[in-house]
Amino acid sequence: MDSVKFKEYIYGNLASIFWSIFLLIGGAIFVSYYANIGYMPDFDFKSSITLVSAASITAILTVLLFIVILILPGAFWSGTWADSSSLRSNWEDEKGHKELFKTALWFGVPILYFYGLLAIFVVSWMVAIPYFLIGISLFFLVVYKKSTLIRKPLIAETAKMLFASFTSSILAFFPIFIVFSLSLSSLTTSKGSPAFVGIIVAVFIVFINVLATAKPNKINGLVYYPGLGFAAFFVVFSSFEIFHRVPERVMELYKFGSIEAKKIIMKNEACETLLLLGVLPKVEPKKQCFLNDVKILSRLGKDMYLEVNDIKFTIKNSEILSWSVQEISNKSSNSDAASSAGS
Structure with missing residues (x-):
C-alpha cells in the first residue's frame, strides 16, 4: 500500500480508529477477566457499548495512574x-x-x-x-x-x-x-x-x-x-x-463481578438447585433461602456465576431476589452499606 494513501486513510479515519482501539481495550478487559475465572457469560459485547467503554476508561486511567506514580519522584525533581x-x-x-x-x-x-x-x-x-x-x-x-x-x-x-x-x-x-x-x-x-x-x-x-x-x-x-x-x-x-488485578478491579468497581457479597437471597427454585449441588445442606419449606459470604464472580448475562467454599456454580439472575455487600463508611467504621440488585 502506498504510504501517502495510508497516511491519508489514518488521518481521515482518526476518530473511528481511536474509537475502535478504545472498544478493543474494553473488550480485552472483559475477556481477560473471564478467562481468569474460567467462565464466559451469555453476553453480547456489541450490544453493551456502554459497559465496554466504562471498562476501557477505567483500565486506561488505572494503568496511567500507576505509570505516573512509579516515575513521578524522579521526573518531578x-x-x-x-x-x-x-x-x-x-x-x-x-x-x-x-x-x-x-x-x-x-x-x-x-x-x-x-x-x-x-x-x-x-x-x-x-x-x-x-x-x-x-x-x-x-x-x-x-x-x-x-x-x-x-x-x-x-x-x-x-x-x-x-x-x-x-x-x-x-x-x-x-x-x-x-x-x-x-x-x-x-x-x-x-x-x-x-x-x-x-x-x-x-x-x-x-x-x-x-x-x-x-x-x-x-x-x-x-x-x-x-x-x-x-x-x-x-x-x-x-x-x-498481579496483572489480573486490573480487570478484576474494573469489574469490582462497577459491580460487574469480583464482588464479596455478605448475603444473597434467592427464590425457592434456586434453593432446590443449591441443595442438589451440595452448597446448601437442606432447604426449609419457605419461599426463600440465602447464602452468606459469597463471591459473585460475574452477574452479567442471564446467569450469575458464584463461588462458595471453593465451589463455583451458576444461578439464573431471575432467581436472585437480592444481594448485599458490607462497606466501610467514611463517617463510621462500624456502619454497613448494603447494595442490592434484583433480577
Missing part, C-alpha cells in the same frame, strides 16, 4: 529544579549531558535525609530538631561550596533544592507503599516469596527514578518518561504476577 538549576554543572558534563552517578547522588541524598528526619521524629522529636537544623546547614554549605552564589540567590537556590527534594520524598512514598504492601501480602509467586520479590522490585523502581532524573537531551520527554513508567509498571505487575 528533574523538571521542577534540576534542569534549570544554577548547580547543574555539578551533575552535567560540558555538553550538558547528565552523569548518572552524580545525578543519583544529588537526587538521592536529600531524599534519604528527609526519610531519616521522619524516622527520628517518630522516635524522638527532641532529637529531630537538631538533626533538621544540622541537615539544613549542611545543604546550605554544599550549595555555597558548589556554586558562586551569595546572599539571596544562595538562599533561594538552597530553598528550591530542599523543596524539590522534600516534594520528591513525599511522591516517593506512594511507590514505596505499593511495593511494601505487596511484599507483606499473602500473594504466592513463582519467583519466590513476596518479600524477596519486593526487594528486587524496590531496587528497580529506585533505578527507574534515577533514570528519570537523568533524561538524555536527545530524547523527547513525552517518549522517555512514559517509557520508563511503563517499564516500571510491567516489572511490578509481572514480578508479583
Whole structure:
C-alpha cells in the first residue's frame, strides 16, 4: 500500500480508529477477566457499548495512574529544579549531558535525609530538631561550596533544592507503599516469596527514578518518561504476577463481578438447585433461602456465576431476589452499606 494513501486513510479515519482501539481495550478487559475465572457469560459485547467503554476508561486511567506514580519522584525533581538549576554543572558534563552517578547522588541524598528526619521524629522529636537544623546547614554549605552564589540567590537556590527534594520524598512514598504492601501480602509467586520479590522490585523502581532524573537531551520527554513508567509498571505487575488485578478491579468497581457479597437471597427454585449441588445442606419449606459470604464472580448475562467454599456454580439472575455487600463508611467504621440488585 502506498504510504501517502495510508497516511491519508489514518488521518481521515482518526476518530473511528481511536474509537475502535478504545472498544478493543474494553473488550480485552472483559475477556481477560473471564478467562481468569474460567467462565464466559451469555453476553453480547456489541450490544453493551456502554459497559465496554466504562471498562476501557477505567483500565486506561488505572494503568496511567500507576505509570505516573512509579516515575513521578524522579521526573518531578528533574523538571521542577534540576534542569534549570544554577548547580547543574555539578551533575552535567560540558555538553550538558547528565552523569548518572552524580545525578543519583544529588537526587538521592536529600531524599534519604528527609526519610531519616521522619524516622527520628517518630522516635524522638527532641532529637529531630537538631538533626533538621544540622541537615539544613549542611545543604546550605554544599550549595555555597558548589556554586558562586551569595546572599539571596544562595538562599533561594538552597530553598528550591530542599523543596524539590522534600516534594520528591513525599511522591516517593506512594511507590514505596505499593511495593511494601505487596511484599507483606499473602500473594504466592513463582519467583519466590513476596518479600524477596519486593526487594528486587524496590531496587528497580529506585533505578527507574534515577533514570528519570537523568533524561538524555536527545530524547523527547513525552517518549522517555512514559517509557520508563511503563517499564516500571510491567516489572511490578509481572514480578508479583498481579496483572489480573486490573480487570478484576474494573469489574469490582462497577459491580460487574469480583464482588464479596455478605448475603444473597434467592427464590425457592434456586434453593432446590443449591441443595442438589451440595452448597446448601437442606432447604426449609419457605419461599426463600440465602447464602452468606459469597463471591459473585460475574452477574452479567442471564446467569450469575458464584463461588462458595471453593465451589463455583451458576444461578439464573431471575432467581436472585437480592444481594448485599458490607462497606466501610467514611463517617463510621462500624456502619454497613448494603447494595442490592434484583433480577
